[in-house]
Every structure is written in C-alpha cells, then in structure tokens.
Amino acid sequence: MSVSGLSRLGVLMAMSAAALLLPTAQAQQSRESIFAKVEPSLRDRAFMRLNYIVANVKTSSSDARDVTGPVLNRGDIKEYLGPGTAYAADYAAGNTPYTKLSVSFTNGTQFLDERLNNGMELDANNGCETVRDGLGTPCGIKARSGAMVGTPAVSVGYFFNDEYTWFVEAFVLAAPLRVSVYGDGNNNLNGREIIQLKLLPPVAILGRYFGEAQARVRPFVGFGASYAMFFDTKATSTLNTYQGGRSPGDTSVSLKNAMGYGPFAGVKMQLDDDWHINLNIGKIRFKTEATLITRNTTITGDSEVLKAYGPAVQGAMQVGEELEVKDRATGADASTTTAVMCLLAKYRDGREGCNLGTFVRKQSTVLDNTMFMLSVGRRF
Amino acid sequence: MKRLLLLAGLAAFFQSASAQGYAGAIVALSNVGMDCLVPAVSCDRQARGGRIYVGTQLSEASRINLGVGAIDGIEVGYMKFGRARSAGTATSFIIADPADPGADPVPVAVPATATAQADALTVAVAAHFPVTDAFGLAARIGAAYVSSTVKWTKEGRSTGSRTSNEIRPYLGLGLEYNIPDLIKLVGTYDWTQYSVDGQKGSATLLGLGVEKAF
Numbered sequence: 001m002s003v004s005g006l007s008r009l010g011v012l013m014a015m016s017a018a019a020l021l022l023p024t025a026q027a028q029q030s031r032e033s034i035f036a037k038v039e040p041s042l043r044d045r046a047f048m049r050l051n052y053i054v055a056n057v058k059t060s061s062s063d064a065r066d067v068t069g070p071v072l073n074r075g076d077i078k079e080y081l082g083p084g085t086a087y088a089a090d091y092a093a094g095n096t097p098y099t100k101l102s103v104s105f106t107n108g109t110q111f112l113d114e115r116l117n118n119g120m121e122l123d124a125n126n127g128c129e130t131v132r133d134g135l136g137t138p139c140g141i142k143a144r145s146g147a148m149v150g151t152p153a154v155s156v157g158y159f160f161n162d163e164y165t166w167f168v169e170a171f172v173l174a175a176p177l178r179v180s181v182y183g184d185g186n187n188n189l190n191g192r193e194i195i196q197l198k199l200l201p202p203v204a205i206l207g208r209y210f211g212e213a214q215a216r217v218r219p220f221v222g223f224g225a226s227y228a229m230f231f232d233t234k235a236t237s238t239l240n241t242y243q244g245g246r247s248p249g250d251t252s253v254s255l256k257n258a259m260g261y262g263p264f265a266g267v268k269m270q271l272d273d274d275w276h277i278n279l280n281i282g283k284i285r286f287k288t289e290a291t292l293i294t295r296n297t298t299i300t301g302d303s304e305v306l307k308a309y310g311p312a313v314q315g316a317m318q319v320g321e322e323l324e325v326k327d328r329a330t331g332a333d334a335s336t337t338t339a340v341m342c343l344l345a346k347y348r349d350g351r352e353g354c355n356l357g358t359f360v361r362k363q364s365t366v367l368d369n370t371m372f373m374l375s376v377g378r379r380f
Numbered sequence: 381m382k383r384l385l386l387l388a389g390l391a392a393f394f395q396s397a398s399a400q401g402y403a404g405a406i407v408a409l410s411n412v413g414m415d416c417l418v419p420a421v422s423c424d425r426q427a428r429g430g431r432i433y434v435g436t437q438l439s440e441a442s443r444i445n446l447g448v449g450a451i452d453g454i455e456v457g458y459m460k461f462g463r464a465r466s467a468g469t470a471t472s473f474i475i476a477d478p479a480d481p482g483a484d485p486v487p488v489a490v491p492a493t494a495t496a497q498a499d500a501l502t503v504a505v506a507a508h509f510p511v512t513d514a515f516g517l518a519a520r521i522g523a524a525y526v527s528s529t530v531k532w533t534k535e536g537r538s539t540g541s542r543t544s545n546e547i548r549p550y551l552g553l554g555l556e557y558n559i560p561d562l563i564k565l566v567g568t569y570d571w572t573q574y575s576v577d578g579q580k581g582s583a584t585l586l587g588l589g590v591e592k593a594f
Contacts, residue, residue: 058529058543115482122484126473142540186537210454211436217401217594219434219456221503262545263525265456265501267403267434269594281458281501283527285545311475311485318481368527368543370499 042380045159049169049278049377052152055177058368059144061184063130063137064292067360070136071244071299074120077113077340080348087347098339099326108323112340115316123310131313137361138308140185143194143290145367149177155375164213167220171203176231183239187308194239195253195290198232203371205264205282215270222264228286228367230255235292242305244297244356251294260286266373273379280373290363297356301335401594402453406431406568408587410461414496414530415579417468427462429585431570435506449509455520456503459570461583463497470534493533498574498583500524502550514559518566520552526583528576542577549573556591564591 081087081103088103090096102108116135124132128139157169176198183189207222233253235243240251264282271277299305306317320336327334342354349357410429417423435455444451470492473485504522511517526548531541554568570585 060542184538186534186539190537211401215401219436221456263501311473315475315481
C-alpha cells in the first residue's frame with residue numbers, strides 16, 4: 001500500500017471511529033451502565049482513546065558484518081588446495097572431481113590464490129577494509145525499513161490532579177505493525193525486500209497539558225517510552241539466496257527487542273464535557289541488532305553476492321574463470337569459482353556437496369520513528 | 381545558553397496557565413544549511429516546509445510584562461524542513477580495460493547526491509507586542525527536539541543514511557494581523573539548528589499562515 005493510501009486509510013479509520021463514538025443518547029446510556037460502578041473520582045480523571053498511529057521510520061544501518069569469519073579466508077586456497085595438501089595428492093592421483101585446476105602456478109590454485117590476495121589487498125586499500133582478510137559479507141550491505149507503517153490502537157490514561165494537567169497514557173491494545181525491510185547500499189540487494197517482520201511497540205506517555213481544565217484547546221508536551229517487540233521475523237528467499245542458503249529456510253533472522261524513548265507533543269480539543277479529539281506527534285528511537293544465520297552455505301560462480309565485491313576481487317575471479325576447469329565425471333566446462341568453493345567445502349570443512357557450513361552475520365540498526373497519532377477519546 | 385533555555389522551558393512548564401487556546405499552520409520556504417558535495421554540480425538548500433503549532437494563553441497573573449508587550453503564551457509545535465539537495469561526483473573504482481580484468485582498479489568520478497532534511501518538535505514561550513489594534517509582532521524562544529537525516533547515493537543507488545536527534549535552541553519571530561472574530565494572518569521566521577554525521581548548521585523557515593483562537 002502506498003504511503004498516501006496508508007495515510008488516507010488512517011484518516012478514514014479515525015473519522016469512522018469518531019462517527020461511531022460521537023456522544024449520542026445511546027452512548028450516554030452506555031456510559032452510565034458500563035462505568036456507573038467505577039469510583040467517581042477515578043472515573044472523572046480516567047480516559048480512554050481510540051487511536052490510529054502512523055509511524056514514519058528512518059533507518060540508519062551499519063554494514064552487515066561477519067561474526068563467524070568470512071566464507072573464504074585469505075590464504076585458504078593455498079593452505080587447503082596448494083602444494084603438499086591432501087587435495088594435491090588426490091589431484092596427482094586423478095581422484096579430484098575437477099580437472100585442470102592443478103596446484104601449479106600458471107594453471108591452477110596457486111595462481112588463483114595470488115590473484116585473489118592481490119584483489120583483496122587492492123579493494124581494502126580502496127576503502128573496503130572488510131575484504132582484507134577474506135571474502136565474507138561484502139562492504140556496504142545495509143538495510144532500511146519501509147518508510148510508513150500504520151496501526152489502530154486503544155489507550156487508557158489517567159490525570160493525576162483535578163486541574164487535569166499531569167497525565168499518564170498507556171497504549172494497551174494495538175494490532176502488530178507489519179514491517180518490510182529492504183536492502184540498501186551500493187549492491188544488488190538495494191531496494192529488494194529481504195526481511196519481513198511484525199512489530200509490537202507498546203507505548204506509555206507521561207505528559208503535561210497546558211491551559212485551564214475547561215479550555216477547549218490544550219497543548220501538551222510529554223515523554224514517551226516504548227518497548228519494541230519483534231516477532232515472526234523471516235528472511236525472504238531473496239536474502240536466503242544472496243547469503244548462500246541452499247534450500248528455502250536456510251537463512252533465519254532474529255532482531256533484539258529494544259527499549260526506546262523520546263519526546264511527544266500534541267493538542268487535545270474538547271468536543272463536550274466527555275468527548276475529545278487528540279493529535280500527538282512523538283519521536284522514539286530504537287537501537288536494535290539483527291542476527292542472520294545461514295546454514296548449508298553454498299557459493300557458486302553464479303552467486304549474486306560475488307557481484308557486490310570490489311572491482312579488484314571481481315577482476316581476479318574473472319581471470320580465474322579463464323582457467324578452463326572441467327568436471328572430471330562429465331567432461332563439461334565448470335566454473336572455477338564453483339569448483340574452488342566445492343573443493344574448499346571438501347578439503348577445508350570436510351563436507352560433501354559443496355556445503356561450506358553455517359555462517360552468522362550481525363547488523364546494528366537504529367530506527368528513528370516519528371509517530372503521528374490521531375485519536376478520539378472520552379472520560380470514563 | 382542551554383541552561384537559560386532549560387530554565388525558561390521549566391518555568392513555562394510549571395506555570396499555571398491559561399484562558400484561551402489557539403492553533404496555527406504555516407507554509408514556508410525552508411533552508412537547511414547542509415555542506416555541498418565537492419565538487420558540486422548543484423546545491424539547493426531551499427525547499428518547501430511548514431509548521432503547525434498549538435498554544436495556550438497564560439492567565440493574567442502568570443503573564444510577564446515587558447513594557448511594550450508581554451510573555452503571554454506557551455506553544456508546542458512541529459516544524460518540517462524541506463529536503464536540501466546537492467549533486468556532484470564521488471570516487472568509484474573500476475577495471476579500466478574489460479579485456480584485462482586482472483588489472484589494478486582505477487579511480488573514476490561517478491555521479492553522486494547528498495540530501496539533508498530535518499523536522500523538529502518545539503516547546504516555547506511566546507511574547508506578543510501589539511503595534512496597532514490589529515497589527516502586532518510576536519517572538520518565541522524555546523527548545524526544539526530536532527531530527528536530522530542525511531542520505532547519500534552513488535550512481536543512482538542509495539549508499540546509506542544517518543539520522544540523529546538533538547535538543548537545540550529554537551527562536552521565532554512573527555508579524556500578525558488580526559481579523560476580528562475570524563482568524564489571524566501571520567508571517568513567521570523560525571530558526572533552529574541541525575546536526576548529523578558531522579554536518580551542522582542552521583535550519584530556518586520563512587512562511588505565511590493563519591492562526592485561529594478557540
């Protein structure tokens with residue numbers, strides 16, 4: 001749904017709620033019947049509101065970082081596929097799955113190792129420090145959330161004094177916000193949906209109204225706190241494939257729940273003794289951290305993530321692809337990158353089927369929410 | 381300065397107040413003093429912005445008489461500054477010769493943009509200085525909770541953004557023309573500061589609007 005569509009929906013819902021809740025004779029009767037037994041002093045100071053909340057979210061994300069180390073450490077090719085290795089012995093015996101990926105300098109793994117090391121060094125010197133020690137999550141993989149989300153909510157509040165100045169309001173019931181997270185940064189994930197999640201951010205506001213209790217229009221300022229609970233967090237197939245997940249569901253995501261604080265300001269317009277309309281604008285900042293776990297990581301020559309590396313690393317890979325590696329079983333041409341990663345899975349990690357194992361990445365994100373709340377309320 | 385603002389805010393906060401409320405809306409030309417890209421192809425710090433505000437007049441006993449006028453109101457508001465934009469170039473690295481992918485990358489200049497925008501919640505005390513029965517001046521001083529965001533693109537793709545929130549001083553000046561029993565026409569100049577990711581400067585609104593008492 002577009003932002004303008006969402007805003008219109010919010011206004012329509014609030015207007016509908018207002019129309020439904022406007023003080024009618026029936027409503028008056030209902031009030032008497034429902035709240036008649038409530039202590040009068042409590043009833044006079046307590047209020048409830050039906051709100052529609054629209055949050056404009058700005059995301060500041062750090063680059064994703066490897067926690068368990070890069071998929072390909074610098075020197076791995078030489079260490080596990082170079083001279084004197086189990087791979088070299090198998091190659092000499094003709095027991096390796098690929099031909100022509102020899103350990104010789106001019107036509108094999110040593111050559112590739114040196115080109116890649118040189119590429120990592122150059123790209124690191126040109127600003128991508130994370131590839132200096134290996135190839136893991138490329139530089140500049142960021143995330144941003146959808147700009148606008150909205151939800152209806154019910155709140156209850158209480159004035160601490162007879163002047164109706166100091167109050168506390170708690171949002172006790174709200175539909176979870178559905179949030180889509182998109183890739184950001186100069187890479188192939190930019191603009192593509194990578195994570196879907198639900199967010200429940202219960203909010204409490206402590207504030208003070210200005211003006212006399214009977215004034216029709218009363219501004220207020222306050223301080224709000226919220227505890228953001230993230231749940232039903234899912235990585236999309238786009239992210240799973242990008243991370244190297246072999247099968248759907250190989251990548252899982254979790255976000256830390258987060259406490260947020262910020263100021264609120266707004267106005268209450270009294271319609272009659274009981275009913276009012278309220279408009280709040282508040283700002284709450286959440287700092288959270290996402291953890292991505294990808295199992296059964298499989299990287300091939302076609303993997304999109306390879307296109308996000310710097311030009312020197314990509315150049316080294318292109319040169320490597322010219323090595324004319326062939327699948328020994330079928331005799332067909334094979335991608336050098338695919339061959340190297342499969343051989344590393346076998347000779348470094350001890351796994352068959354090109355499975356490089358499980359990798360964990362983390363990403364810190366700050367969500368700056370500007371919350372617009374339109375509500376219709378009444379005293380108990 | 382910050383302590384003075386804090387004291388003024390607290391004094392206003394705990395004042396017993398009022399008799400009458402009012403609300404206003406301003407459409408404005410905004411200026412966010414962002415640093416332009418170097419070298420810059422274009423740099424436009426001006427855009428459309430606006431402010432909405434709600435105030436309450438202090439009771440007679442609570443007003444502070446200044447001789448030619450009085451501090452007579454407390455206002456809360458929301459200011460939205462438009463997006464300042466700068467276009468220029470940034471350095472990117474490429475393989476210059478496709479036939480030689482193993483060659484060292486070379487730096488090239490690629491199109492880049494930077495944008496900065498800000499919005500703010502404000503709380504202020506308001507002073508009014510009548511000039512004639514219908515015409516007057518207004519001044520506001522208070523604090524603003526300013527959210528500032530910068531975003532960058534390189535070759536048409538977003539390369540990230542940063543947002544920061546800070547409490548900054550807020551000042552406002554205004555001209556007011558009262559149409560009795562109807563509305564007040566207002567012209568305002570609002571000033572605060574923004575700061576994000578090493579960039580900082582003034583953020584201003586110059587606008588026209590209306591105010592209605594309730």
